[in-house]
Amino acid sequence: MTESTLLSVEDVIVDLPTPRGNLRAVDHVDLTVGAGRTLGVVGESGCGKTMLSRAILQLLPKKAKLSGRVMFDGQDLLQLSPEKLRKLRGRSLAVVFQDPMTSLNPVLTIGTQLIETLQEHLELDMVAATKRSIELLAAVGIPAPEQRLMQYPHQLSGGMRQRVAIAIALSCEPKLLIADEPTTALDVTIQAQILDLLAREQRRRHMAMILITHDLGVVAGRTDEVAVMYAGRVVERAPTPALFKKMRMPYTEALLAALPKIDAAPHTPLPAISGRPPDPTRPLKGCSFSPRCRYAWAQCHVEKPRLEEADSPGHQFACFRPIDASASAGA
Amino acid sequence: MLGFVARRLLYLVPVLIAVSLLTFLIASLLPGDLAYTILGDQATPEKVAALRQEMGLDQPIWVRYFGWLGNILQGDLGRSFRTGQTVLQAVTERLPISLELMVLAQVIALAIGVPLAIICAARSGGSFDRFMTGTAFGMLSVPTFLSAILLIYLFAVELRWLPATGYVPFGEDPAKNLRFMVLPALTLALAEWPGIMRVLRSDMIATLQEDYIALAKAKGLKASRILFVHALKPSSLTLVTITGINIGRLIGGAVIVETVFALPGIGRLLVGAITTRDLIILQGVVLLVGAGFVLINFIVDMLYAMLDPRIRHGHA
Numbered sequence: 001m002t003e004s005t006l007l008s009v010e011d012v013i014v015d016l017p018t019p020r021g022n023l024r025a026v027d028h029v030d031l032t033v034g035a036g037r038t039l040g041v042v043g044e045s046g047c048g049k050t051m052l053s054r055a056i057l058q059l060l061p062k063k064a065k066l067s068g069r070v071m072f073d074g075q076d077l078l079q080l081s082p083e084k085l086r087k088l089r090g091r092s093l094a095v096v097f098q099d100p101m102t103s104l105n106p107v108l109t110i111g112t113q114l115i116e117t118l119q120e121h122l123e124l125d126m127v128a129a130t131k132r133s134i135e136l137l138a139a140v141g142i143p144a145p146e147q148r149l150m151q152y153p154h155q156l157s158g159g160m161r162q163r164v165a166i167a168i169a170l171s172c173e174p175k176l177l178i179a180d181e182p183t184t185a186l187d188v189t190i191q192a193q194i195l196d197l198l199a200r201e202q203r204r205r206h207m208a209m210i211l212i213t214h215d216l217g218v219v220a221g222r223t224d225e226v227a228v229m230y231a232g233r234v235v236e237r238a239p240t241p242a243l244f245k246k247m248r249m250p251y252t253e254a255l256l257a258a259l260p261k262i263d264a265a266p267h268t269p270l271p272a273i274s275g276r277p278p279d280p281t282r283p284l285k286g287c288s289f290s291p292r293c294r295y296a297w298a299q300c301h302v303e304k305p306r307l308e309e310a311d312s313p314g315h316q317f318a319c320f321r322p323i324d325a326s327a328s329a330g331a
Numbered sequence: 332m333l334g335f336v337a338r339r340l341l342y343l344v345p346v347l348i349a350v351s352l353l354t355f356l357i358a359s360l361l362p363g364d365l366a367y368t369i370l371g372d373q374a375t376p377e378k379v380a381a382l383r384q385e386m387g388l389d390q391p392i393w394v395r396y397f398g399w400l401g402n403i404l405q406g407d408l409g410r411s412f413r414t415g416q417t418v419l420q421a422v423t424e425r426l427p428i429s430l431e432l433m434v435l436a437q438v439i440a441l442a443i444g445v446p447l448a449i450i451c452a453a454r455s456g457g458s459f460d461r462f463m464t465g466t467a468f469g470m471l472s473v474p475t476f477l478s479a480i481l482l483i484y485l486f487a488v489e490l491r492w493l494p495a496t497g498y499v500p501f502g503e504d505p506a507k508n509l510r511f512m513v514l515p516a517l518t519l520a521l522a523e524w525p526g527i528m529r530v531l532r533s534d535m536i537a538t539l540q541e542d543y544i545a546l547a548k549a550k551g552l553k554a555s556r557i558l559f560v561h562a563l564k565p566s567s568l569t570l571v572t573i574t575g576i577n578i579g580r581l582i583g584g585a586v587i588v589e590t591v592f593a594l595p596g597i598g599r600l601l602v603g604a605i606t607t608r609d610l611i612i613l614q615g616v617v618l619l620v621g622a623g624f625v626l627i628n629f630i631v632d633m634l635y636a637m638l639d640p641r642i643r644h645g646h647a
Contacts, residue, residue, distance in 0.1 A: 059545055090551030102542040107565045107639055116560075117550045152640040168550065 005071075006208045007033040007056070007176055012068035014051050014060060014232075021281045025051035025064075027232035030307075033176065038202060038209045040219030040240065042255065043229035046277055049212045050098075052229070053180045056210075057095055058085055073175060091121040094174035096198075098181040100161035104153040110137075110164050111149030114171060121172045136167040140197060159190035163197070170201055176208045184214070195222060216256050220244060225314070228252045231278055231288035234307055238315040248310055248322035251289045287320070295321040332636070332643055339632050343625060350621040351403070355396050358614035364388070368608045369412045408615040413607055418615030421600055425584075429596035431501065431508075432588070433581035435516035436523065437574060443520065444527030445570075449558055451528070452535030464532070467525035479518040479591045486514060496593040515592040519585055523577055530573055534566040541565075564638055571638065575631035579624040 014026035026048045033039045041049045054060045056070055058077055070077040072093060077085065097103040105113060114133040118124050124132065130149065137145035140163040153161055162182060169177055179198055183191035199222045202209045211223055219226050219240065226243050228236040228251065236249035247253050254273045261268075275292040278284050287293070290300040297320075305318040366382040367374065383389050387398060402409070408418035447467075451460040487495035493514055501508040538544065539562055547561045584598025597616065604612040636643040 057549055059548055086551045086553070088551065089549050095546070095549045097542055097546060099542065103546045105543040105547070105561050105565070106641060108561070116552060116556070120550070120552055120556075152644075154641050155644065165546075168546075 004035050005032050006035040006037075006073060007031075007210075008069075008071045009052070009056065010069040010071065012052070012055055012066070012070065014048070014055050015065040016051075016061065017063050017065075018281060023280045024232055024283060025280065026055060029068075029229075029232075029234055031227055031234065031237075033208050033210060035175065036206045036208055037225065038199075038211060038223040040223035040226040041210060041212045041229060042214065042216055042219055042226060044214055044255070044273075044277065046280070047229045048232040048280075049229050050180055051232075053095070053178050053210065053212055056178060057089065057093065087121070090117050090174075091172045092175045093178075094169035094172070094176070095178045095180065096162070096165050096169045096182045099185040100153075100158055100165050101185065103165055104161055106153055108152075109149065110151055110153065110156070114149070114164075114168055117168055117171050132171070133167075136171055137164070139201070140164070140167045140170070141193075142167070158186050159194065162186060162190075162194055166194070166197065166201070170205065170207075173205060174207060176210070177202065178210045178212070180212045181214070182211075183218070191218075198222075215259070216252075217259050228255065232280060233288065233318065234316075235289065235319070236317040237307070238310075238312075238317075242312055242315050246312070246315075248315070248317040249319050250293050250295050250321070250323060252317075253323055254292075287318070293321075295323070297321060335636055335643060335645070336633065339629060343629060346625050347622060350625060351400060351618055352396070354614050354618045354621060355399060357617075358610050359392060359395070361608075361610065363608065365610055368610075403618070408618070409611040411609050411612045413609055418612055418619075421612060422597070422616060422619055425595055425597050425600050427501070428498065428594055429581065429584045429589070429598065431512060432515055432519065432585060432594065432596060433578060435512055436519035436581065436585075437578060439516055439520035440523035440527055440577070441574070444524035445531060447524075448528045448531035448535060449563065451532045452539060452562075453554075453558055455532075455536050455539075460532075463528070467528050470521060470525040471529075473521070475518060475522050475585075475587050476591060478521050479515075479588060482514050482518055482521075483591075496591075498594050511592075511594075515585070515588045515594060518588050518591075519581070526573055526577075527570060531566060531570045534569050535562055538562045538566040567638060568635060571631055571634045575627050575634075579627040582623040582627070583620040 009029055009031040012026055012029045013024065016023040016025050029048075029052060031039065031041075041052065043049050051060070051064075055066055056072075056077070058070075058080075060066055066078065068078075072088070075084075075088075077088075080088070104110075111130070111133060114136065115126070115129045118129040118132055119126075122129075133149060134145045137148055142148055142160060142163050148156070148164075153164070156164065162185075166182075177198075182198065183194050186194060195218060198209065198211070201207070211219060213219060216226075223240050226236075226238060226240050227234045228243075228249060230251050236243070236247065236252045238247075243252070244256075247256065251273075254271075257271045258273055260270060273292055278288050278291065284290070286299075286301040286303055287296070287305055290296040293300065299320050303320070305320050307316050307318040309316055310322070364379070364383075366379045366386065366388060370378055370382060380389075387395055390398075399409075406419070410417045411421065414421075447463055451463050454460055483495045486493045493510055495514075498511050499507045535558075544557060544561060547557045552561070582597070584596045584601060586598035586602055588594070589596040589598040590602070597620065601613065601616055601620075603609070604616065
């Protein structure tokens with residue numbers, strides 16, 4: 001990571017008070033994204049990846065407590081005044097949410113929802129904003145964009161709505177786009193199209209992107225770096241090619257093994273990860289993955305491993321019993 | 332949209348027939364003979380029989396119903412046997428008063444309830460929200476006659492700012508008319524704003540949890556735009572419903588308020604018709620009020636469609 005750092009998340013903690021006690025959704029997370037680079041954040045449901053994205057956007061629930069630093073473009077977002085933060089959001093920091101069925105306002109036209117963002121940040125008049133909206137819709141692959149401006153979200157399919165959401169996110173040429181499981185709610189046939197669209201626009205606009213997903217397969221060809229999260233912590237972090245060549249954390253290996261393989265024989269049982277993630281309101285003393293880990297030994301249950309640099313540059317993992325290179329080759 | 336309007340209008344026909352049938356039945360089922368009521372208890376049986384025949388009261392009920400319905404369709408709702416005034420005359424004379432009262436009351440109630448609801452929802456759980464929710468709850472339990480008397484005491488007796496009772500037609504002297512209307516309208520509004528506020532507040536709080544509000548924030552929109560454009564519109568369906576119900580209810584006049592403030596509106600016309608057993612006026616007015624109620628609900632349906640495109644396109 002020698003080029004200029006755009007976003008750096010430093011020691012971020014998110015605590016959510018619940019009736020069952022404090023829930024630590026994000027636990028001492030450090031991440032950096034360089035300008036124009038892509039970071040994949042991977043983990044199963046409830047691992048804190050969405051809370052992390054909301055923490056970066058400063059869109060956490062009211063009751064949530066956030067500590068640490070989120071440096072974006074030289075400014076600490078946690079210290080920013082609401083007005084300055086508002087000017088940043090949508091302008092240089094944009095987001096695409098998971099479910100396009102709920103993330104667009106059902107009572108406003110597509111045009112209104114696009115144009116309001118443009119007018120808010122770029123001070124365009126109605127004619128210019130409309131023209132740019134049509135260009136944006138065309139750029140994200142929406143046919144007959146002029147007519148779509150007058151339509152409401154329910155008149156579009158899920159894939160089309162997600163394209164609209166992407167057009168809104170791209171509208172002001174942001175420096176960083178956070179895509180929070182952008183394809184999870186879509187038909188499988190649409191997923192690849194949307195991911196390719198995001199990758200294409202990211203390269204074309206030289207925009208940095210955080211791609212949040214539960215699917216290691218999604219990040220494989222589309223990101224520069226991957227961070228694997230488990231129980232609120234980053235447990236392995238590496239440049240994407242290095243990770244897939246030589247993963248060290250048993251959880252990463254288990255995640256990859258749980259993906260269905262196209263060349264597997266029919267009726268091959270899927271090696272799902274047994275057990276469930278730990279209850280986040282009852283933190284474990286040792287490694288959070290130790291109860292489900294097939295390599296765990298005594299130390300793993302009593303001591304928390306720290307995220308530390310491995311032998312190759314930029315590759316970090318938090319594990320006392322890392323998989324060695326030769327053993328993971330077949331994964 | 333045109334198809335939607337036509338469909339809704341078609342629904343009105345059976346509803347209006349049911350309203351007319353019920354109105355007629357209720358008036359006919361009231362104890363006592365209309366002929367006796369008109370002629371008084373000194374009437375000879377021959378006279379009564381003659382009048383019954385003249386009025387068609389000796390006919391079977393369904394013949395009378397269709398005769399009445401036929402007259403209505405020709406614009407004849409009947410004539411009071413006491414004052415000689417037609418139903419239409421009596422209603423057109425008094426309806427403007429009740430309508431003015433209704434409109435003023437709604438405007439005041441919405442002007443109080445809607446902004447308070449938005450502020451409370453934007454800061455739900457805060458001290459202002461808790462205070463206003465409590466106040467609204469308290470106001471809901473104050474009966475109209477009590478707030479009417481308290482308002483008269485305060486503004487007419489103590490401060491002497493406004494007249495206590497009376498009425499001047501708007502066409503005669505608009506300023507004076509409004510002075511007479513303020514207290515009755517305020518009395519009605521005081522009873523209605525708490526409902527408006529509570530309904531809109533809870534709908535807004537639910538809407539503010541939606542993903543599209545989070546996205547609106549992530550787009551860097553101003554808080555006022557998020558509240559008024561993104562949140563208010565999808566939250567206002569229940570508000571429109573209860574405002575429609577309030578309006579429909581007030582078309583029939585506000586009996587208590589009109590009585591306390593001596594306003595000659597529809598409410599007092601109805602009460603007068605009941606106490607003098609003026610059945611023709613009674614059934615005519617009830618029919619018109621019922622039709623007005625149905626019409627308001629039709630307008631509410633149209634407003635739904637305007638507020639939510641999914642209803643307009645038949646998706647919801």
